[in-house]
Amino acid sequence: MDSTLYTQVFETLRARIEAGELEVGHKLPTQGELAGSFGVSVITIKHALALLHDAGYIERRPRIGSVVVSAVPTRSAPRALPTIGAILTNFDDSFGTRVLHGLLDASIGVANVTLSRTEGHHDREQQLIAQYEGLDGLILLPSSSDWIPPAILELVHQKHPLVILDRLLVGLPISTVCSDHVGAGRQAAEHLFALGHRDIGLVTSAGHVSSLDDRHSGFVFAHAARGYAFDPRHEFRDVRSTVPHATASMDDDVSALKEFVKATPELTGFVGGEYSVSLLLRRACLELGMRVPQDVSIVSLDSPDNAYDDAAQVFTHVSQDEPGLGRAALSGVLAQLAEPGAIVKTVLPTTLVPGETTAAR
CATH class of the missing domain: 3.40.50.2300 (Response regulator)
Known part of the structure; x- marks a missing residue:
């Protein structure tokens, strides 16, 4: 069974439906209630319900919610793309925007990407990491190399797919992607x-x-x-x-x-x-x-x-090579989904580009 949280929730709900504990015609608990009972985020529940719907177990009905419509799968559900969270401090034309170009272009047909920014605030960084814990993987550009969010330590302990972008966090067994x-x-x-x-x-x-x-x-x-x-x-x-x-x-x-x-x-x-x-x-x-x-x-x-x-x-x-950084970060997360615990260190070369602000002395 896939080790991601939402697939674990999906398998549990599927087993309960097939065993008759959740009967055909009955409404499932709300997303908030399910999140509380499983101890996961609402985002995780949404992904699990999407898998149940794709397999034909449930249907979403307006003003009612999710209703069990079959105790057996009625259609072959397409394999869901992993959802990767990307948390950057910020991004602009001097650095960051082109990283996203590479990341988003590489994700087409491979992964869904959810993007947020911290603007350098430690509390927001911690909050977003915790918010994204139910996703399949995470790409993080930390606001500092001196402060490590506690949520990161927990993800490392769980061997959750994680890539640190453009920073080195010394002493942690963690995948990194940065320039030279x-x-x-x-x-x-x-x-x-x-x-x-x-x-x-x-x-x-x-x-x-x-x-x-x-x-x-x-x-x-x-x-x-x-x-x-x-x-x-x-x-x-x-x-x-x-x-x-x-x-x-x-x-x-x-x-x-x-x-x-x-x-x-x-x-x-x-x-x-x-x-x-x-x-x-x-x-x-x-x-x-x-x-x-x-x-x-x-x-x-x-x-x-x-x-x-x-x-x-x-x-x-x-x-x-900012687009290359984005592509390598996504590749690093996908590699960990395929092989949990895999650690990859990627360093991309830089290039000197002559311009109008230097002259011979």
């Missing part, structure tokens, strides 16, 4: 070095996520590969307006970035840890009278396509 963030940080720095820049800075948000830490490591590795000493003064990791439910304003960050740039006049190139951070950094430089890329160069980690905005300055950036 160390390689991305290294690519960005090496591009500036190849253009003749000797002193370069790194600017990131104040967020506590593994991807930013890995990008920092790659940035430092690039210095070591060149035999350059990395100066901690060349790093600013306190952009606050870009983190979830931030209280700092963009103006606050621009003011802080201007002070950082003025305090490090030797820097001729910068790596922005995210697209939004790169935008704030460019604004700070422009307000200081520094032209991009004539006076300073900026490489962004992530960037939207800006396909319909001819006036937008296209950042030199490191591109992630």
